[in-house]
Amino acid sequence: MNIELYPGAYASHKTTPQYLEIVSTNGVQLRLYVINDYVIRFRYAPEVGFESDFSYALDPNFKPENIEFKVVESDKTIELKTAQLKVIIDKGDFKTKVLDLQGFTIIEDEKGFHWEENKIYGGNIVQMSKATQENEHYYGLGDKPVHPNLRGKRFKNWGMDEYGFHRGTDPLYKSIPFYTGLHNDVGYGIFFDNTFKSYFDFASERKTVTSFWANGGEMNYYFIYGPEMIDVTARYTEMTGRPELPPLWALGYHQCKWSYYPESKVREVTTKFRELNIPCDAFYLDIDYMDGFRCFTWDGDKFPQPKQLVDDLKAQGYKTIVIIDPGIKIDKDYDVFNEGLAKDVYCRRADGPHIKGKVWPGDCYFPDFTKPEVREWWSTLFENMIGEIGVKGVWNDMNEPALFEVEGKSFPPDVRHDYDGHPCSHRKAHNIYGMQMSRATYEGLKKYSKPDRPFVITRSTYSGGQRFTSAWTGDNIASWEHLWLANVQVQRMNVSGFSFIGSDVGGFIEHPTPELYIRWVQLATFHPFFRTHSSGDHGDQEPWSFGEEALAISRKFIEIRYMFLPYLYTSFYQYVTNGKPMVRPISMYDQHDPETLNRADETMIGDHILICPVIEPNSKGRYVYLPKGNWYYYWNDTLHEGSKEDFITYKLDTSPIFIKAGAVIANHPKMQYVGEKKIENLDLHIYLGTGKELSTLYEDKGDGYDYEEGGYLEKSFVTDKVKNQYIITQSIIGNYEEEYGGYKITLHGFDGKLKNVIVDETPLDISNISYKDIDKKTEFFVNKRFSKMVLS
Ligand code: MIG
Numbered sequence: 086m087n088i089e090l091y092p093g094a095y096a097s098h099k100t101t102p103q104y105l106e107i108v109s110t111n112g113v114q115l116r117l118y119v120i121n122d123y124v125i126r127f128r129y130a131p132e133v134g135f136e137s138d139f140s141y142a143l144d145p146n147f148k149p150e151n152i153e154f155k156v157v158e159s160d161k162t163i164e165l166k167t168a169q170l171k172v173i174i175d176k177g178d179f180k181t182k183v184l185d186l187q188g189f190t191i192i193e194d195e196k197g198f199h200w201e202e203n204k205i206y207g208g209n210i211v212q213m214s215k216a217t218q219e220n221e222h223y224y225g226l227g228d229k230p231v232h233p234n235l236r237g238k239r240f241k242n243w244g245m246d247e248y249g250f251h252r253g254t255d256p257l258y259k260s261i262p263f264y265t266g267l268h269n270d271v272g273y274g275i276f277f278d279n280t281f282k283s284y285f286d287f288a289s290e291r292k293t294v295t296s297f298w299a300n301g302g303e304m305n306y307y308f309i310y311g312p313e314m315i316d317v318t319a320r321y322t323e324m325t326g327r328p329e330l331p332p333l334w335a336l337g338y339h340q341c342k343w344s345y346y347p348e349s350k351v352r353e354v355t356t357k358f359r360e361l362n363i364p365c366d367a368f369y370l371d372i373d374y375m376d377g378f379r380c381f382t383w384d385g386d387k388f389p390q391p392k393q394l395v396d397d398l399k400a401q402g403y404k405t406i407v408i409i410d411p412g413i414k415i416d417k418d419y420d421v422f423n424e425g426l427a428k429d430v431y432c433r434r435a436d437g438p439h440i441k442g443k444v445w446p447g448d449c450y451f452p453d454f455t456k457p458e459v460r461e462w463w464s465t466l467f468e469n470m471i472g473e474i475g476v477k478g479v480w481n482d483m484n485e486p487a488l489f490e491v492e493g494k495s496f497p498p499d500v501r502h503d504y505d506g507h508p509c510s511h512r513k514a515h516n517i518y519g520m521q522m523s524r525a526t527y528e529g530l531k532k533y534s535k536p537d538r539p540f541v542i543t544r545s546t547y548s549g550g551q552r553f554t555s556a557w558t559g560d561n562i563a564s565w566e567h568l569w570l571a572n573v574q575v576q577r578m579n580v581s582g583f584s585f586i587g588s589d590v591g592g593f594i595e596h597p598t599p600e601l602y603i604r605w606v607q608l609a610t611f612h613p614f615f616r617t618h619s620s621g622d623h624g625d626q627e628p629w630s631f632g633e634e635a636l637a638i639s640r641k642f643i644e645i646r647y648m649f650l651p652y653l654y655t656s657f658y659q660y661v662t663n664g665k666p667m668v669r670p671i672s673m674y675d676q677h678d679p680e681t682l683n684r685a686d687e688t689m690i691g692d693h694i695l696i697c698p699v700i701e702p703n704s705k706g707r708y709v710y711l712p713k714g715n716w717y718y719y720w721n722d723t724l725h726e727g728s729k730e731d732f733i734t735y736k737l738d739t740s741p742i743f744i745k746a747g748a749v750i751a752n753h754p755k756m757q758y759v760g761e762k763k764i765e766n767l768d769l770h771i772y773l774g775t776g777k778e779l780s781t782l783y784e785d786k787g788d789g790y791d792y793e794e795g796g797y798l799e800k801s802f803v804t805d806k807v808k809n810q811y812i813i814t815q816s817i818i819g820n821y822e823e824e825y826g827g828y829k830i831t832l833h834g835f836d837g838k839l840k841n842v843i844v845d846e847t848p849l850d851i852s853n854i855s856y857k858d859i860d861k862k863t864e865f866f867v868n869k870r871f872s873k874m875v876l877s
Contacts (some may be wrong), residue, residue, distance in 0.1 A: 087201040087210070090131065095176035098163055100156050103149070105165050109179055115198070119154045120307065122169040123320055127181070129198045129304040131209060136303060139507050141517045142278050142549035144326030170310055183273075183308055191273050191310065192216075192266065195294045198304055206498070206512065211279070211304040214296035217288040221268040222682050223295070224314070224672065225580045226285060227261030228558060230254055230570045233577060233670055233685050235264065239286040244516055244545045246487035246494055248560045249594050252570060258485060258545045258559045260516040261581045262297070265317050270677050274309035274317040276325075280516045280547065301512055314580075314673045319664030322582040326552035327661050331585065332538040333787030334404055334759040335478070335555070336653050337366030338643045339616035341406075341589075342626060344371035347387035348394050354627060355403055359757060363628050363640050364647045366758045367540075368398060369480060369618070370407045378446035379414050381421050381466050395475045402758030406478035406540070407470065411486050411522050412442065412449030421466060425452060430459045435499035435510070442488040442496070451486060451496075452522075455514050456503035460525035467529030478540035479526050481554070484519030485545045519545025520553075527553035536789045542614070546583070555585035555614050563592025563619075568605055569700045573685050575612050579666035580673065584657070587614030596623040599631035600702055600737065603638050607740040608698040610642045611649075611690045613657070613667045638738045644755045649694075651751040651767075651782060656691035658783035658799075667691060675712045678728065684710055693748035693780065697733075697741040706734035707741070715746035717772050722833050746834070747774025749802040749813065751782050759787060766829040766866060771813060773834035777805045785821050796821045811835075811876040823869060832863040835876070839863055843875040 093110035100106070104118040114134065118126035128135065155166040165172045170191075171184045182193035195216045200209040223235040230252055231238060242260035250257055262283050263276040275297070277283060283299040290296075297306075307324070311317040340358070345351050351368065358365045374391075376382040383391045395405045413422050413431070425431055431439045431450035439450045452459050470476050488495055495515065502514035523543035530539030541554040550556075558574045561567045571588035578586045590609045591597045596619075597605065606628070609615045619626035628639035646653075656667040666673070669689040671681040681687075687697045687710050695716060697709040711727040718725060718733070719742035725731050733741045744750065752768040785797035797819040805812050832839070842849040844867050854865045867874065 087204065089199050089201055091196070091199045092131075092179035095163070095174075095179065098156075098158070102151065105154075105156050105163070107163060107174055107179075113179065113198070115174070115179065117165055117172060118149070119152045119165070119167055120149045120324070121152055122167045123310040124324070125165075125167070125170065125172060125183070125308045127304070127306050127308065129211070131200050131211075137507060139505065140278050141280070141505075141520065142276075142325050142547065144324065144549065144552060147324050147326065183310075185271070185310070185312070189269070189271065191271055192308065195296075200304070203301060206301065208301045210298060210300055211302065212296065212298035213277075213304055213306065214294050217293050217295045218268040221266055221288075222672070223264055223266055223287045224670070225261070225264040225274070225577060227263075227581050227583075228257045228259040228574050228578060230257065230574060232683075233573055233672070234683050235285075235287045237287065237289055239284065239289040242283045242285075242516060244485035244495075244519060246483065246485050249562055250559065251562075252566055258519075259556070259578075260547050261578075261583065263321055263548055263581055265314050265580060266295075267314060267672070267676055267682070270312070272311035272314035272317050272676055274307075274311070274321055276307040276309065276321055276548065278305050278307065278548065279303065281513055282515075314676050315665055315669065318580055318582055318666055318673075322551065322664040325549040325582060327664060328551055328553070328585060330538065330657060330661055330785075330792070331540060331555070333650065333654055334366040335540045336613070336650055336657065337615075337759050338364055338646060339367040339369065339406070339614075340365050340627065341369035341616050341618040342371065343619070343621040344373035345369070346373045346384075348389070351394065352397070355398055355401060357627070357629065359401060361629055361636065361640070362757065363636075364643050364755070364757050366402065366404055367406055367478065367616075368403045369616075370405065371621075372408055372410070372445055374407060377414065378410075379416065379419050379421065380409050381470060382419075392474045399475060402761055404477035404540075405475070406480055406542075407476050408480040408482055409526065410444065410481075410483045411451050411454070411518075412444040412446060412483065413452065414446035415441070415448045415450060422450070425450065425462070428458075428462055430456070430462055432496070432500050432502065434497070435501060440496055440500045442486075443490050444483060444488060453502055454518060454521035454525050455505060457505060459503075460521065460528060463525040464529035464532055467526070467533050471530055471533035477534070477537070478542070479530060481519070481523045481526055481541065481543040484522045484543060485515075486518050517547045519543055520547040520550040523550060523554040538788055538790075548582070551583045551585065556583065557586065557614065557616065557618070558588045560593045560620075561589050563595040563597035563601060565601060565700060565702060567592055568601065568608065568698065569685070571605070572608055572688065572698050572700070576668055576670045576688055579668040580670060582664075582666070584660045584667040585613045587612040587616060589616070589618040591617055591619060591626050593618055593620050597626070597631075598702075599635040602626075602631050603635050603737060604699050604740070606639045606642050608696070610646045611694065611696050613653070615646060634737070641738065647756050648752040648754070650753050650759070651784070652691060652694070654787075655781055655783040659691070659781065671695070671710070671712050678712055680710055680728075681712055687712075693745040693750065695743040695745070699735070699740050705736075706732055709733050709741050711743065715775065716743035717746060717833055718742075719744055724834060744770075744772050744833075745774075745778070746772050747776065747778025747804045748772045749780040749782070749804060764825040766827050767823070767825045767869065768831065769828040770831045770833060771804065773806075773811060773832065774804055775806055777803060779803050784823060791821070795819055798823065809877055813874045813876070815870075815872055817870070825869065827869045828867050828871075830865055830867055832876070835863055839876060841875070841877045844868065844871050845873055
């Protein structure tokens with residue numbers, strides 16, 4: 086039996102410019118680092134002091150601000166105060182609580198920090214327990230396939246290859262030990278930056294307690310104050326990093342299957358997309374393109390001329406993406422294997438031999454991606470693939486790491502890792518292995534795809550992995566339950582700071598019905614990453630594989646995706662610059678409305694679009710809760726008042742999409758791929774509102790790095806209704822030249838009653854304005870650099 090150990094009473098404290106350190110009578114050290122006014126790091130050392138301070142999660146570019154904080158000692162407590170928060174440490178029992186400056190308790194220790202000796206491996210099992218408030222809700226924690234609100238459940242973080250997972254399977258592929266709590270309207274986050282196997286219990290074992298612990302390492306967590314939940318996520322990615330902008334095409338539609346081969350099949354499918362006018366930007370080659378599954382090789386029979394193929398696809402507007410797994414086949418005639426051996430890149434067991442594991446190529450060795458020299462070597466392997474052949478993106482799979490035929494489906498615990506100069510066992514490195522692989526891959530693409538932007542997609546990742554790569558949710562199933570899961574997993578990953586994610590559309594395992602495929606496309610149309618993928622051992626899964634009706638509807642939605650690219654790209658820009666997730670559960674849109682807090686389906690995409698997926702067969706309508714604001718139904722401009730539930734009816738060819746009143750939204754014309762056509766005029770849709778509303782539009786070349794030198798535009802549109810006038814102002818930052826001539830304005834909700842349009846003081850001749858009475862739209866053209874437009 087293990088004994089729970091606790092800190093004793095207060096013995097002494099000291100302060101440095103970065104932290105307050107308190108020591109207990111039995112030698113426990115607690116350091117409170119003030120990261121900024123909103124974020125405090127809690128770090129405990131139970132016995133002999135702290136380990137070397139290193140984290141893969143933190144963005145190396147993130148430097149804590151030099152923040153002033155005050156420390157006040159009294160008889161019973163030590164208090165630390167920032168401009169936003171107060172932390173009180175009880176001198177008697179070492180417990181902490183965090184309050185806002187109004188004295189409201191945001192979080193407090195229940196047992197607080199305690200630990201048990203790990204009798205098998207040495208070190209400690211470090212534990213923390215917090216009181217749960219009666220009305221407290223919990224969100225986030227990565228890819229957990231359960232209802233958005235985590236309360237009443239327990240989870241484990243340990244990256245696993247879970248083929249055909251289902252609702253409740255835990256753990257899955259990703260480890261993101263960060264959650265958001267909300268009670269009494271106040272949101273906060275806890276990021277437990279510990280890469281060992283970790284656990285979170287949200288008032289499951291004991292109804293009034295939320296706890297988290299790990300099988301090794303330090304009790305090292307960050308308290309992140311909101312109070313708005315959206316700011317919690319933003320502050321978390323301020324520390325753990327945000328990605329660079331992807332190439333615009335990566336937000337287009339992707340087509341994948343395990344596997345498209347030989348070359349003639351690839352040509353047939355890509356040509357058919359063009360013939361049928363289904364937009365598509367990216368085409369994937371799964372493991373069968375390789376020679377016997379040897380990474381960085383091509384099967385000479387199936388793909389005799391890879392460069393020619395990639396070039397031809399490029400001419401048709403396709404970007405080719407190839408899979409690369411971590412396992413390197415043990416084969417003395419294989420260059421990559423030999424090079425790796427010579428450079429000593431492969432992971433070893435504790436006693437010296439390499440870790441040998443079976444995956445697709447048979448027996449393999451595995452690079453230790455936690456070693457800087459190994460990542461550097463790996464990045465150079467992409468020279469030919471990216472630099473010569475012209476592949477545009479790389480797909481990292483099996484990087485939990487996944488092994489066949491062994492217990493635990495991964496490395497044994499004794500395997501050694503460099504961990505960037507902090508040598509350790511697999512127990513500590515398992516959860517970051519996939520993240521470091523995708524990092525090394527990203528660095529390879531950065532090297533050889535210049536001046537273009539890289540694109541990487543991964544299955545496994547850890548906190549901070551969002552800096553390097555996009556992700557997908559893994560091997561799902563063609564079922565209605567999985568459509569529901571896709572929706573909640575994409576939201577959850579977004580709450581967890583990882584926006585660039587999507588699911589295998591239609592399901593990876595088994596064959597979807599036409600209806601399920603259609604409904605899935607309708608949801609994924611608004612997911613940051615949009616790709617159809619299937620295991621290929623059942624019927625085909627291209628948009629035309631489900632009959633005429635499904636083809637027409639899929640095409641219609643993929644076209645909508647392309648029309649909304651400027652909006653999605655702007656949402657990505659907001660994620661990159663201010664950390665607002667691209668996909669926002671409606672609890673994050675309005676946490677002050679209790680109706681939003683347990684909703685799984687309704688979802689905000691960016692600032693102004695609300696979607697609600699149809700997640701049942703034969704559905705003719707469903708209830709949709711619209712949060713505060715007024716909402717236009719996308720399909721007919723009917724105005725719905727928010728803060729209530731409405732019953733929305735639809736057919737198979739529509740799904741609930743709402744645009745917030747007051748929004749200004751840009752649309753691209755329909756295109757078969759990004760950049761196919763020159764845009765003559767940019768469609769700008771203005772949705773009449775009742776108050777002030779800000780809309781953003783980000784524009785740049787869609788690829789390359791000119792934006793770093795000012796080659797971008799950030800346009801802010803403010804709409805406002807003042808008496809009988811509707812005023813739209815535009816302000817612009819940056820110096821990119823748009824390729825289009827002007828704006829084609831479409832007004833929504835004006836009922837064709839427009840009398841005057843004044844653009845920058847000049848009345849517009851509105852005799853030519855076209856009134857479309859049926860849908861009550863009014864269209865006209867204006868200068869793209871206008872500053873003020875008055876409609877009356
Ligand atoms: O053991 O590369 O999740 O997307 O198609 C299966 C073949 C390996 C698992 C991935 C899936 C991919 C498949 N891979």
